[in-house]
Amino acid sequence: PWAVNLIDRDRIIADARAARASGANVVVLSVHWGTEWQTAPDEQQKELAQALTAARSADGLPDIDLVIGTHNHVPQPYEKINGTWVVFGMGDQVASFVPADKLRGNQSSVPRFTFAPAAGHPGRWEVVKAEYLTQYSDMGPPFRVVCASCAASDTSLPAAKRSEYALIDQQVTEAVMSRGAGGQGLEHATR
Structure with missing residues (x-):
């Protein structure tokens, strides 16, 4: 049977450790x-x-090298906690919300983390660069998913259109950076 809304911290950690024991150099949790x-x-x-x-x-x-969150429909902050990057929520990557009160559901962030071998820890990797792009599902016409950071x-x-995308980029950036990620090394990418 399927469990609904079940988040079991101990099971997540056990699964991460099992992945590592099976040879994983990097463990990414999508929650x-x-x-x-x-x-x-x-x-x-x-x-x-x-x-x-x-x-x-x-x-x-x-045990876990990166946490990427989904579910809440809107961009949420990124934060480095205990030395590990956490993306609380990316927002919906492809969406088509039309009512005015739901339009921010068309905004999202795209995390981009670069890993490299960890110095002094053979077989382990670590984040050496943390970046994000902003994204928007533009209802158009035509419907298209746009890199707002780029556009x-x-x-x-x-x-x-440039002004519209610049405003979206600013709004998503405010959400992403709202818990101090900029001071922790997160960079806003435009390509």
């Missing part, structure tokens, strides 16, 4: 969590992120 339409992480997200990023192997290395400065687009 379906959070309160729909809420930009700020809820208490469950914050508590779980704290516990998961604190989990360590016998040699003191993280905001695209001179081949009409000025009104």
Whole structure:
């Protein structure tokens, strides 16, 4: 039987450790969590992120190397917790919300993390670059998914569209950076 809304911290950690024992150099957790339409992480997200990023192997290395969240429909913050990046929520990557109160559901972020071998820890990798792009499902016509970070400065687009994408880029950036990720090394990519 399927379990609905079941997030079992101990099972997640056990699964991460099993992946590592099976030879995984990098363990990325994609977790379906959070309160729909809420930009700020809820208490469950914050508590779980704290516990998961604190989990360590016998040699003191993280059990989980990156946490990517989904579910809540709107972009949420990125934050480095216990030395591990957490994307609380990307927002919907492809959406078609039309009612005015749901349009922000067409906004999202695209995380981009670069891993490299960890110095001094053979077989382990670590994040050496943390970036994000902003994205928008433009209802058009035609419907298209646009890199707002990229399109905001695209001179081949009409000025009104560039302004629209620049505003979306700003709104998504505010959400992504709202818990201090910029000071933790997160970069806003435009390509």
